[in-house]
Amino acid sequence: MADDPGLFTREFVADPYPAYAYLREHAPVHRTTLPSGVEAWLVTRYADARQALADQRLSKNPRHSEQAWKQGKVGVPGEQRSGIGAHLLNLDPPDHTRLRRLVSKAFTPRRAEEFRPRVQELTDRLIDGFAAAGEADLIHDFAFPLPIYAVCDLLGVPEEDQADFRTWAGMMIRHGAGPRGGVARAVRHMQGYLKELIHRKRGDLGDDLISGLIRASDHGEHLTEDEAAAMAFILLFAGFETTVNLIGNGLLTLLTHPEARARLQDEPDLRVAAAIEELLRFDGPVELATWRFTTCDTPVGGVVIPAGEPVLVVLASADRDPRRFADADTLDLARSDNPHLAFGHGIHYCIGAPLARLEGQIAVTTLLRRLPDLELAEPAAELRWRGGLIMRGLQRLPVRFTPSP
Template sequence: MGYITDEQPLNYPIDNPTVLEPPTEWAELRQKCPVARVKLASGDEASLVTRYEDVKNVLADPRFTRPSAANEGARVSEDESGGVFNSEMATVLPQSGEGHRQWRRLLNRYFTAKRMAALRPRIEAMADQLIDGMLEQGHPADLKAGLAFPLPVWVICSILGVPDSDRDKFAYWSDTLLSMTRYTREEIGKAQAEFGAYLAGHVAAKRAEPGDDLLSELITYTDAEGQPLSDAILVATGQGLLVAGHETTANMIAKMMAMLLSDRSRWERLLEDRSLIRSATEEALRLDVNAGFGMLRYIDADFEVGDTVVPAGTTVVCSMAAANRDENAFERADEMDLARTPNPHLSFGAGAHSCLGQALARTELQVVLDVLLRRLPSLELAVPADELRRVEGLLVGGLRELPVAW
């Protein structure tokens, strides 16, 4: 077929046949062309890896770094002014080496599974409050707008010690920073400047009057030379937390619920056995076909992937979503098994750059599922699953809305 030949690269990202089904190309690429030439929206070419072991190895190998202007890695789109890749935070925060490892160690002190579990009652209260609002307005309702989108913003604002009154600002800034097409360059630049200025003022306020939040805790830390973290590092950390933790989790909440409600026997099983909430959440993460672009990595030396030598100077796109459906890694890989365990999916990456907020994301997903089962046991899709629509113009994939009734 044309897309697995050397003559014609495959346009990437690959479209899904429906919002909940994977591209048919994934299986064929894993079988016949595990390292495929792809063309990105920018016109740049990259190498796409789709097998579980290959994706895991690339993500975990320290020789791979993130693409940047310095290493001439491929660009995702022609204008990335609003994307994560060229944002100010990417230039302030160390992206590799000991500096990156130290920064992650500082953040890991906060984002432990134990500490995120301690946040659970607060997250439950937020979810209950949002569901109260949905019930007051009645159904049909948009579960994404009513619950999935605002909840992660509320949680991040709480972690950063941001007043409840500023939640809407954070939601807008997050939407803008992750957009590739929905906002103009001027709108994106203005939002970045506003967000940076807000966080700079917020950091100054926390230095003057610390509270019980992440930034106040980071202010007390010192770097390898014994110096306190700079305001720039603290501001970029706040930006990174919002960008990495809002849209991804908001979209995943909606996608998880769409998966579970598209075959209502799954929902009924969870109603009967709440002990499956944890494993069902992991399975939804594994089966997410709209996980987004994937993870970009750059290599400045020849590297062997399977039977293929990836030449120096190549940008590699790691499709975790395709890898998560590899039959060599998961039995009945295309089936949703709510009790699947173990479930070593790659949805949060692997190695030094794996998602440091994964304990928080898991807690939010589990809380949402638990609260919805308790509050809205009769929940169902208000439209057929094949009428659900994808959101366009974001670096992370998701649904435009999730119409539900109860």
């Protein structure tokens, strides 16, 4: 087995791509010890990653894992202990099939597209808040509040309660979805609030997504209140943090690739869809797909992974694999052959991908149009990244620009 190429160090968190390139060449299916102490397999090549994401021998249910995981002593995400773990990311067929079908009736690409004017309004309002200052932190002032307010509106969270959601979400995004301290409190607050909100809405259904989840039925079968709360939670948490990172990582990439940025500013309407796909591939918001567990001895990339082992598919590595993408380490906003895995693959493909794409397109094009001379206020090498295992995102993104009214 190849040596561990400096995984999970501070340097790795800032730029994991050299280490992933090493693993693709020397140990494409690699067993390592994670910072939590859990041993897991990393799958780093595109073809192997795509296979693993669709392989039903790799379960999403932690009950198939080794004893330490079953006892919940290490590594288990916080929602497993909170009672809201029964969502799409943690279920296998047939439960996953039933819930996905029900949720898909309420959360459609058409619903996301109908939300475009509201996302544009929120985007402009946030930029209005700092445009006259000549400087901003694009994570705190823009990339973080935009998706949290958007998804709260989509779910039907009343405006007077959205500040609480921003506080809870901030605790989770700063510390990761772990089981301890403020994160656990944030999960419990969110869980209790969502259940209470669902109970209230049952007597007064509207056009929002939570009302749609309540209405959703399949052959007379409805989501239970716990299932609806779990689905609202994962749509809120996964949907907002993914989009925070999509916007933040994407803006940093453009600010450090001035030629690509100039082309996008010259023809935003023609280029934005392809540009967002390339930003997702080049430095995407989700570094590793969520946990999978082998239900039997399972071959992946020529390696047989024993039953009961945790497996992490490294999306960030797969999307830089030169076996699949020409000039994989080069940013090409006009890339046409781009079947990236940033939103996953198979039955667990991100159900919120249409909304994340829409928010990314509006956020990036509006910011570059309204603040055309935007530039980094600190060297890119000095920016700090959050050290969570699954997500990849900046702690802050300080910029300066010519103030505008």
